[in-house]
Amino acid sequence: MALLLIRNNKDYEAWIDALHEADPSLEVLTPETAEDPNSVTMAVTWKAPNGSFEPYPNLKVIGSMGAGVDHLFNDPSLPKDVTLTRVVDEKLASDMEEFVLTLCLSHIKNLPLYRNLQDQTQWKPTQYKRVPDVQVGILGFGTLGQAVGQALQQTGFQVSGWSHSRKEIEGIKSYTQDELDNFLAQAEILVCLLPLTEETEGILNASLFSKLPKGAYLINVARGGHLVDADLIEALDNNHLSGAALDVFHTEPLPEDHPFWNRKDILITPHVASMSNAASVAPQIAENYRRMEKGEELKNTVSQKKGY
Numbered sequence: 001m002a003l004l005l006i007r008n009n010k011d012y013e014a015w016i017d018a019l020h021e022a023d024p025s026l027e028v029l030t031p032e033t034a035e036d037p038n039s040v041t042m043a044v045t046w047k048a049p050n051g052s053f054e055p056y057p058n059l060k061v062i063g064s065m066g067a068g069v070d071h072l073f074n075d076p077s078l079p080k081d082v083t084l085t086r087v088v089d090e091k092l093a094s095d096m097e098e099f100v101l102t103l104c105l106s107h108i109k110n111l112p113l114y115r116n117l118q119d120q121t122q123w124k125p126t127q128y129k130r131v132p133d134v135q136v137g138i139l140g141f142g143t144l145g146q147a148v149g150q151a152l153q154q155t156g157f158q159v160s161g162w163s164h165s166r167k168e169i170e171g172i173k174s175y176t177q178d179e180l181d182n183f184l185a186q187a188e189i190l191v192c193l194l195p196l197t198e199e200t201e202g203i204l205n206a207s208l209f210s211k212l213p214k215g216a217y218l219i220n221v222a223r224g225g226h227l228v229d230a231d232l233i234e235a236l237d238n239n240h241l242s243g244a245a246l247d248v249f250h251t252e253p254l255p256e257d258h259p260f261w262n263r264k265d266i267l268i269t270p271h272v273a274s275m276s277n278a279a280s281v282a283p284q285i286a287e288n289y290r291r292m293e294k295g296e297e298l299k300n301t302v303s304q305k306k307g308y
């Protein structure tokens, strides 16, 4: 019985090494080395091309090598009778905390503005905000959203989170689905950390922007599919939003002719907020493989019904 790795970039070496480090007895294969497809019982993948799982009739588990699972559901031939898993990892969470905290501080201290003014040789002191005076709203208050929320709160920001179910976290106000408008009304910085599902696709649109306070700032570190690009441009052009930091895009790399590239009010980063680290993540994959073999409950499972 074997574990199969499928990565869109075919970059396998670090993952095979890390999995062998986690469990030297694991047989780890790739599509290129899996001579007997019947031996494959679990696959872990990052953006496998559609149809990649079809040759393996004995698959019981398919895992995402990252926190996001939208790439699994993008494949219409994803088997319905397998257990899906994903990554929940402290390093992934702390990297995301650092990234979002940096963006929030940089925005309230006007650093992107000064970078642009420097290009024009302009000396123009501008009023900044203080951390305790700023409200940050986190759309998607799950594993990463809560980690980010707590890091921001410990830094002194006022923080609230929005999710399906209510969360009990001291000092952070939790809003549920039907309270979206109240949640948005006070979010001076809006951070999107939702999973991309049928329900959340296109949620960052003109209607949502209109419910944010004037001058709000958008940080999207979730998925490009959450954002309606044209609506963001309109909200920036009419000065309802003051700017945006975008780490994720509908098409990645962001096409050269995309209007976002030329905007001084948009900070573009190349999907680097938080990246799965093979050494950190391999032990939970090996653990799930052992659990699957023993018929035990798996860790970090994903609901096929909810899509996250």
Ligand code: NDP
Residues within 6 Å of the ligand: 066, 067, 068, 069, 092, 139, 140, 141, 142, 143, 144, 145, 162, 163, 164, 165, 166, 177, 193, 194, 195, 196, 197, 199, 200, 221, 222, 223, 247, 248, 271, 272, 273, 274, 275, 308
């Ligand atoms: P989780 O599944 O732990 O959290 C998702 C949160 O979103 C939950 O709080 C859930 O509510 C809430 N949610 C989902 N659908 C809805 C909805 N329709 N309405 C209201 N709330 C909803 O995911 P993670 O925190 O681990 O990851 C979030 C996303 O971050 C990933 O899916 C991925 O796309 C992105 N990501 C981006 C990275 C980057 O480098 N840019 C790196 C890693 C992840 P409830 O808790 O009630 O179920």
